[in-house]
Amino acid sequence: MNWDDLLSTALVGTSRRGVDQLTIDGAGDVHADSAEATVLAAAALAAGYRRAGWTPPTWRGTPAPPAEPDDRPECTPAATQLLELLLNRGIRVEGGPELLAVHWLTSARDAGRRPPYRLVVDLLRFGTANTAPRALVRDVIGPRGAWLAQHNPSWRWAAAVPPQDVVERFATGTRVERLTLLADLRATEPDFARTLVEDTWADEQAATRASFLDTLHTGLSMGDEPFLERALDDRAATVRAAAAVLLDRLPESARAKRMAERAKNLVGKELPDEPDEAARRDGITDHREPGYGRSASWLIQILAATPLSTWDTAQLEKAEREVVIGWTKAALRQRNQEWLTALAHHQPSPELIAALAPEAATDVLDHQKKLDARFGGLLAAAPGPWPPGFSVTIVNRLRAHKANNVLQLAAPALAEHLDPTALAAVEAWLLTLDADEKATRRALRGIAHALTIRATIRQEFT
Amino acid sequence: MAQVLAHAPDPSSAKAARGVANPRTWSDLGSNDSLVWGKCQGSARAPYQVTVDLTEPAFRCTCPSRKLPCKHGLALLLMWAANNGEVADIENAEPFAADWAAQRAGRKAARSTDRAPDPEAQAKRLAERESLMSAGIDDFERWLHDIVRQGLASARRQPPSFWDTAGARLVDAQLPGLGGRVRAMGSDIHARTDWAPHLLGELGRWYLAVRAWRRRDELDDAAMGDLRTVLGWSRRRDEIGDRVADRWWVVGLSQEEDDNSLLSQRTWLYGERTGETVMLLDFAAAGQALKVAHVLGSIVDGEVARYPGGEPRRALLTDDEPKITQGAGLPHATDIGTALDRAAHWLAGNPWLRRVPMALKDMTVVPAEPPLVVDRTGAALTLAPETDIWQLLALSGGHPVRLFGEWIDERLHPLSVEIDDRLVAL
Numbered sequence: 038m039n040w041d042d043l044l045s046t047a048l049v050g051t052s053r054r055g056v057d058q059l060t061i062d063g064a065g066d067v068h069a070d071s072a073e074a075t076v077l078a079a080a081a082l083a084a085g086y087r088r089a090g091w092t093p094p095t096w097r098g099t100p101a102p103p104a105e106p107d108d109r110p111e112c113t114p115a116a117t118q119l120l121e122l123l124l125n126r127g128i129r130v131e132g133g134p135e136l137l138a139v140h141w142l143t144s145a146r147d148a149g150r151r152p153p154y155r156l157v158v159d160l161l162r163f164g165t166a167n168t169a170p171r172a173l174v175r176d177v178i179g180p181r182g183a184w185l186a187q188h189n190p191s192w193r194w195a196a197a198v199p200p201q202d203v204v205e206r207f208a209t210g211t212r213v214e215r216l217t218l219l220a221d222l223r224a225t226e227p228d229f230a231r232t233l234v235e236d237t238w239a240d241e242q243a244a245t246r247a248s249f250l251d252t253l254h255t256g257l258s259m260g261d262e263p264f265l266e267r268a269l270d271d272r273a274a275t276v277r278a279a280a281a282v283l284l285d286r287l288p289e290s291a292r293a294k295r296m297a298e299r300a301k302n303l304v305g306k307e308l309p310d311e312p313d314e315a316a317r318r319d320g321i322t323d324h325r326e327p328g329y330g331r332s333a334s335w336l337i338q339i340l341a342a343t344p345l346s347t348w349d350t351a352q353l354e355k356a357e358r359e360v361v362i363g364w365t366k367a368a369l370r371q372r373n374q375e376w377l378t379a380l381a382h383h384q385p386s387p388e389l390i391a392a393l394a395p396e397a398a399t400d401v402l403d404h405q406k407k408l409d410a411r412f413g414g415l416l417a418a419a420p421g422p423w424p425p426g427f428s429v430t431i432v433n434r435l436r437a438h439k440a441n442n443v444l445q446l447a448a449p450a451l452a453e454h455l456d457p458t459a460l461a462a463v464e465a466w467l468l469t470l471d472a473d474e475k476a477t478r479r480a481l482r483g484i485a486h487a488l489t490i491r492a493t494i495r496q497e498f499t
Numbered sequence: 500m501a502q503v504l505a506h507a508p509d510p511s512s513a514k515a516a517r518g519v520a521n522p523r524t525w526s527d528l529g530s531n532d533s534l535v536w537g538k539c540q541g542s543a544r545a546p547y548q549v550t551v552d553l554t555e556p557a558f559r560c561t562c563p564s565r566k567l568p569c570k571h572g573l574a575l576l577l578m579w580a581a582n583n584g585e586v587a588d589i590e591n592a593e594p595f596a597a598d599w600a601a602q603r604a605g606r607k608a609a610r611s612t613d614r615a616p617d618p619e620a621q622a623k624r625l626a627e628r629e630s631l632m633s634a635g636i637d638d639f640e641r642w643l644h645d646i647v648r649q650g651l652a653s654a655r656r657q658p659p660s661f662w663d664t665a666g667a668r669l670v671d672a673q674l675p676g677l678g679g680r681v682r683a684m685g686s687d688i689h690a691r692t693d694w695a696p697h698l699l700g701e702l703g704r705w706y707l708a709v710r711a712w713r714r715r716d717e718l719d720d721a722a723m724g725d726l727r728t729v730l731g732w733s734r735r736r737d738e739i740g741d742r743v744a745d746r747w748w749v750v751g752l753s754q755e756e757d758d759n760s761l762l763s764q765r766t767w768l769y770g771e772r773t774g775e776t777v778m779l780l781d782f783a784a785a786g787q788a789l790k791v792a793h794v795l796g797s798i799v800d801g802e803v804a805r806y807p808g809g810e811p812r813r814a815l816l817t818d819d820e821p822k823i824t825q826g827a828g829l830p831h832a833t834d835i836g837t838a839l840d841r842a843a844h845w846l847a848g849n850p851w852l853r854r855v856p857m858a859l860k861d862m863t864v865v866p867a868e869p870p871l872v873v874d875r876t877g878a879a880l881t882l883a884p885e886t887d888i889w890q891l892l893a894l895s896g897g898h899p900v901r902l903f904g905e906w907i908d909e910r911l912h913p914l915s916v917e918i919d920d921r922l923v924a925l
């Protein structure tokens with residue numbers, strides 16, 4: 038008798054199936070007083086025999102190639118411990134632990150060090166939950182992370198995809214998958230991504246064509262210009278508009294030169310006439326700028342698309358309001374630091390400040406006299422890291438002016454961007470506070486805490 | 500610091516402890532030669548009373564956490580270890596700390612006075628216990644016969660109380676080991692796809708315990724030891740068998756909590772000289788101090804006392820201050836075939852053996868469904884469903900690795916993996 042016969046007897050029960058003497062194949066005879074005892078004794082013998090004689094199945098698959106080696110040295114144990122705390126939300130800080138985790142990752146990437154492999158899974162989960170720092174996470178987890186991500190569909194954003202698979206996946210994926218793929222590819226191989234778009238361009242629906250164009254914002258260069266120029270003649274208005282928005286960012290393009298021709302005759306002289314067919318093709322619409330008339334709105338559109346090299350920043354002093362608006366749009370789109378700086382000094386706004394390099398932004402802030410709510414908005418928008426000199430000065434200025442509302446408005450920015458050397462100034466301020474200034478106290482303590490952690494990160498990566 | 504944090508039951512406790520180790524949330528901090536104490540303001544209204552006995556160390560805290568030591572105990576030890584004056588030297592301990600220390604001393608003393616019991620009374624107690632157990636065994640045998648008579652299929656239709664009642668009767672008859680296995684079947688029979696062969700195998704092993712009990716006078720020490728384990732008849736410390744000194748490599752740690760919030764902690768040791776694998780087993784009820792775990796990957800140079808039984812044997816570390824050094828990875832790992840041969844050898848000696856330790860080398864993790872580990876010969880072991888396959892993959896990177904685990908019911912539960920000559924817990 039074998040195990041299966043014994044099992045089927047036991048399943049129905051000895052009341053329904055009689056048993057007398059049993060022999061277990063390979064193990065021997067079982068003698069007992071009753072049918073029940075016989076089955077139980079046979080089960081004891083056979084179960085032991087089966088378990089001891091268990092042989093493992095043979096796996097006949099081919100193991101996937103292992104991860105590429107990672108030559109970067111592992112970070113210090115203290116840095117590891119800190120990252121664990123930040124990822125598992127083990128500590129509370131002003132602005133949230135995510136900001137500091139991003140800071141940790143940036144420092145690790147710049148120092149060329151990697152986290153221990155046991156934190157790769159946590160980092161992939163972090164990148165899955167927080168989309169913004171994904172490129173950074175991908176750099177830091179390195180080849181081990183890219184390899185691991187291939188095995189889990191929810192980590193596909195971090196997976197290393199071989200080029201032949203990209204073409205295949207772009208050809209067969211859903212719309213969302215294709216867009217994700219393009220967005221990723223534009224970050225590393227923008228020209229290859231564009232050729233993928235061009236290959237199937239004629240067969241795509243208008244909505245898909247427009248959203249494909251939107252992915253070109255990443256990695257945009259003059260290499261994309263001929264394709265965008267052709268897209269200005271697309272049959273769908275949404276596609277033409279998307280192409281015009283992209284060309285706005287390329288001051289070297291043929292369209293920008295045509296705009297410059299239109300603009301030269303206008304500034305300081307007159308408002309434009311009804312756009313002609315060529316201007317319409319270049320994307321001038323009847324869209325009204327809030328608060329301005331038809332002609333002024335055309336002017337703003339033309340200026341926003343004209344290369345800023347056409348003008349001189351000295352012209353700002355005497356420029357009309359609509360001209361300044363057009364130039365501001367142009368400076369933001371062309372990311373022209375000279376013009377952004379000039380405009381921010383002329384008429385600061387959070388949008389302009391946010392587009393400036395940290396030194397330029399903090400320089401503009403240094404020149405602001407009034408520490409009011411408007412200033413709080415500017416400070417909150419200023420990109421980091423802030424230079425050490427500015428960091429100490431701003432804390433002391435806020436304290437001297439008792440600008441507690443500015444502090445509240447910009448607390449997350451202060452926690453994120455202040456140089457750690459400003460910690461002493463923050464702590465000195467804390468000491469002078471009365472007990473009833475609870476909100477200020479809480480904000481300062483949060484900032485001090487974040488600065489301490491950032492100082493530790495800096496120390497562990499140098 | 501690292502030494503203190505090594506006492507943490509898991510990484511999250513170590514983190515939490517660092518957060519709590521802030522003198523501002525503490526009051527009445529103090530320490531003397533053997534104790535550290537303090538009160539910590541937690542989420543409850545009354546502050547938690549925290550005491551650490553430095554001699555073991557052992558921890559006590561009035562917080563509701565079941566972790567041992569809890570974050571408060573660790574935090575207290577951290578602040579004390581910082582030695583920056585926050586924890587002052589005070590001769591007289593706070594009453595709550597002194598009381599606890601006195602209780603502990605009392606218990607220790609009680610244990611040592613127990614040594615000389617009245618032999619007559621002891622024999623009487625033993626006879627009473629054995630007759631109670633024999634009656635329980637007879638009852639259990641009838642119950643087993645009933646199941647086989649009615650059939651396994653009809654046993655599966657029984658309500659959970661069927662298994663719970665039988666388990667409770669076994670516990671009453673001083674057979675808690677069998678009781679636990681019977682109760683576990685109540686859920687296994689519905690949770691497992693292979694419930695029928697699993698149940699038949701267990702019935703066989705239970706019946707084997709019944710038959711072995713009847714013939715207990717003929718059993719040798721080792722077989723009696725294994726029988727006592729399966730019945731759940733524990734031994735007093737002084738009854739534990741032979742001692743052996745070795746350099747014991749700490750190769751695997753695992754902690755679990757059962758339905759009655761009883762914590763158990765297994766520490767697997769590999770003896771460098773003897774080549775023997777032994778297991779330290781510690782228990783603690785909720786709120787009680789579990790012995791501080793050994794550090795994975797370290798070598799404990801000292802003497803253990805082994806319980807009677809077949810290999811792998813349970814043991815007790817008898818050295819109070821063993822020498823601890825850092826090891827280098829997982830010793831004596833084999834391929835799957837060799838590990839299974841050894842398991843067969845062990846099972847021949849102890850048919851009730853469930854948890855088979857395995858140190859395996861050149862194992863490639865395959866993220867199949869279900870996940871596997873495969874050795875160079877292609878032999879595969881299925882990983883237990885609760886295995887963190889992603890962590891295992893991240894650590895190995897697809898390269899063959901050495902890993903240690905427990906093989907239970909044909910599933911491998913990995914506990915540690917060797918990365919760059921260091922053991923990492925899973």
